[in-house]
Amino acid sequence: MNLALTWRLLKGGGRRGMLGTWLTLGAVAVSTALLLFAIAANFAFQARADRGAWRNPVPASSGAVAIEASRYDFVRGRAISVVDLAALGKQAPAPPPGLPRFPRPGETWLSPALAELARQLPADQFAARYPHQAGVLGDEALIHPGELVAVVGRAPDDPAMTAARSEDWIVSQAPVRVASLAGAPSQDATNYQALAVVAGVLMVVPLLVFGGAAARLTVARRDQRLAALRLVGATPGQVVGMTVAEAVMVALAGALTGTVAYVLAAPLLARIEMQGGPWFAGDVFPPPWVFAAVLVAVPLLVGLSAVAGLRRVVVSPLGVAKRETPPALRAVRVVALLAALVMFPLLTRGAGVAIIGTALALVFLCVNLVGPWVVGLIGRITAGTARGPARLLAGRRLVDDPRSAWRTVSGVALTGFVAGFIGLLSPAVLDQPPAGPPQLRVLAPAGQVEQVARQARERLRESGLTATVKPDKSLVVATLGGAADDAALDRARTALAGLVPGRTPTTPSDDKRFGDQLLADVRVGTVVVLAVSFLVAIASSGITAMSSVLDRRQTYGLLRLAGTPLELLDRARRAETLIPLTVMGGGAILVGVFCAMPFMIGGMSTAGAVTLAGCVVVGFAGVIGAGALSRPLLRAVTADPAPRPD
Template sequence: MDLTWRLIRGGGSRGLLGSSLTVVAVAVSTALLLFAVAVNVAFAGRAERAAWRNPVTATGTPRALEAVRVEFAGDRVITVVHVAVLGLGVRPPRGVSPLPGPGEFVLSPALARDPSAARRFPGKVVGTVGDDALVHPGELVAVAGHAPGDAVMTATWRGDHRLGVSATKVSGFAGAQDNMAVGYRVLAALAGVLMIVPLLVFGGAAARLTVARRDQRLAALRLAGATPGQVVAMTVAEAVMTALAGAVLGLVLYAAAAPSLQRIEITGGTWFASDLWPGILPVAAVLAGVPLLVGLSGIAGLRRVVVSPLGVARRATPPAMRFVRVVVLMGALALVPALGAGARPTTILVVLTLAFLALNFAGAWVVGLIGRISAAGARTPARLLAGRRLADDPKSAWRTVSGVALTGFVAGFTGILTPSAEAGSDRMTALLLHDVRVGTLVVLAVSFLIAIVSAGVTAASSVLDRRQTYALLRLAGTPLEVLDRARRMETLVPLTIMGGGSILTGVLCAAPFASLSPSRDGVLTLLCCVVLGFGGVVAAGALTRPLLRAVATDPAPRPD
């Protein structure tokens, strides 16, 4: 630990800048990972709080009657739960106090403040529907007390089942999660996969930032007598120290953003503050898991340093990657026909996760192929430099564009499934489609934030990795404009090809679901995604141009 800390400090300002890039990358990954986890916890909490309104038929002696009706006040939904007690000792639902008797009402705070409440519920208000019984803050809920023989408790409901149910004989008011609540949880899990997988990829890539500089340093130590165990231990120590600092910073960022996230409206309302707190155990798991992931990713590429430190020190070109990476992607895509309306949610999540990971696995191989083709057909110095760089180190080039490419997968998958604004023939199908649109925009926003941060951080890291090469080329007479143009080409060329391929892969994975929600806005969504993705990468490259100028004009370039 002491030697690792000395080496970090001994790297000077640029060495500290490289470590800072890792901290930033891990912080963004941690904050967004906490959000992805919190989304699933929040929907689970909503489903549990709303379960009491979905009555379950008594298996023994019934103790109460429960009927549910949904009304509308303009665009606002009012849920009215009618109850009638059949025996003594019936406990009210959690959050409802007390259980109303005949002619009495219990109202949620927002409904009690509504001017029309007295007209809609002309009886004695005896209590409050608290937060534990509400789906979201400001929800309009009333519990109406009745005698068992009242008309509402004996009538048969003949309307839409989503707007009400006939009175049910129940043993208590625990209830069960309804189909819509389960559907929202499945959609939340799907959104979690679409957000978490690129986050894990980005978090793992954070450990590989400035990897060339680190490998050179470790190879020198290995040649000086350091054992393989010492090299691995130093790598883990450096990765864990920076990742832990980034994880803590990410928790702070998420806590600062939580009040704004609470205002996102889903299922008709915003969120309670407690909804967006994942819980002690999930937070602890994230704070421990992120440094562990970064540490494992850091040692994953140490084989050459341990086995062939002289080759690393001499900057020998590593062996080419195998075509098996593409075979893995093809195998994952072959599972796509198993998806569709009848597929289990677990199957959908597993197949999408495999497709995501396989796309990331194959990306570096494709980038290397692009580099070889570009170098072979180069007609300008910038194109030759870009092609040779892509062919020599495709993994590093893929890390720069992987964020936007994987976001292309998300955009392709969600784009054709985004419901049109005019879709929906009634208010309840309309509310659901509104929620799907909002959820899609949230997923895309998170994905693009990952992509843009990833592009900026990896672009800066790439410049630091090659600072000696840039400086030597500049001293040899290469114009700075040529170096900058080559750097742009080695980003935009693979981004165009891999981004387009990722979008098509996402569309392919979404095709089995297209009949469920045909979209007229999908093309516009995809176009916006493409523009934002390219714009973000170009902007990230422009922001790192001063760093390129600084390292390229170093009058005495030397290795770390």
């Protein structure tokens, strides 16, 4: 009975009633799609960590079956992950992922992209480094499509597997005896997973807030309707049941729409480059149980949020019907935020990523909790200091319903927190490559610097390259002369390959490549998180602004009947948004900056300052633009100002 009545009331709400339903559905769809993206990012980094784990060997306590070592090589300015493998014993161990068998001594397996480069480039620029190519690696061995990987088979007594290697983990990993090639996620992969968790919190919390707010769209219209039903005899249980049924029906349709939107957008999301390349299509699709959980959790959240707002309807339906101003919010909300800010530095000092993520989420939620209270305070100040009718109307509206006003600006305010947090941590401009002719450096064994330098001169001369080779402490430095381009540099790399077993000739740029890559990825992550946050913020502002007009259409109609100009109503509506936005947006940015301070290294970078300034401009422009979209709706609801029976 309740379900049938709910469906009838939902359909019988008229064109404007259905518009409110469509706004709620759209809000839930946006929230669901972006929630899936935030969750999928964590699974995607986990998938990469799992695929690359075999390159990070775990030493065997006993029963070693193979020796594994790794290093980096370079071609055309791109890094190559080189894994050296040697079987112990007569029986070959299980092969690493992506290989049909364990590599034999002397043979090489290349990733598809690297094999293509080997075919395109002259042999003296690359292929000569890895003769006897036996096949192509499968995708299971690669972190991302297009990754350059080489697996080289060695004998256990090969100098590359016995010689001492550099202690610099960026350049090489010393040979390790292993019981299997399962390995463990590298420290690099673990760092990316930690950053993904923090980014997920920064995206998910605003989405949950937005999803909960979606249940409160057109809340005044629904409360009036339910209060009328209570006054004619509906029981509290029937009111709650109809509310849950309506919210869940709309939310489920929105969640399904958002899921379909995410599935359609996934191929585009897979093109976002991180860790040196894009993603496999399967990486951006979380397990099926995640889709099922989201389709259950989102309608449940919307239903609970809708029920949470029914107290006045159930307890005092006459007050709702008479549009009495609800009691003021309590200042304990501010105490909760202050307590969270005091505890944040204590909780996050030396803590793991789970604690940091939880602390961020707590502060996030406290900012959302204190928002309506601050908006109500702003409304009292605005009304008390008003010198014109527009500001007076705006202030009285903020006092009358601070929760509704907060929903309009909460998206941008919470995005201000995100911008303040990650904007402050934005990396500075990456260093420019060193000027002058390219140099290749090889770390020589102790006492063999002169010998290695002599061999390097001979190899470069035999390759037809002009270079000056000089020893520099434990390094042998080869400076290429003439018009040295990428081709000449790769020829020099090939000529010097294997000069010192297990060690790779590198340029100064190669040695800091991975630090630069991490900074570049942090930049990409910052852009992605801010893009998601602003999409939520602008969608929230636009949808809630239109919903607010629908909620107050009778009030607007009565004001128009009293002779209030439409332009005055529009100015009051803009002031109702921009005044709390200025205060709460600025406050949220300061809270985000405060939370980022424990993680700062040095002062704020220019990139961070530009990010913050850009966020302020985009946030205000987005809210103003979203609010402007609701002006035609305001004109429409006041075109016929006669009071309506609903």
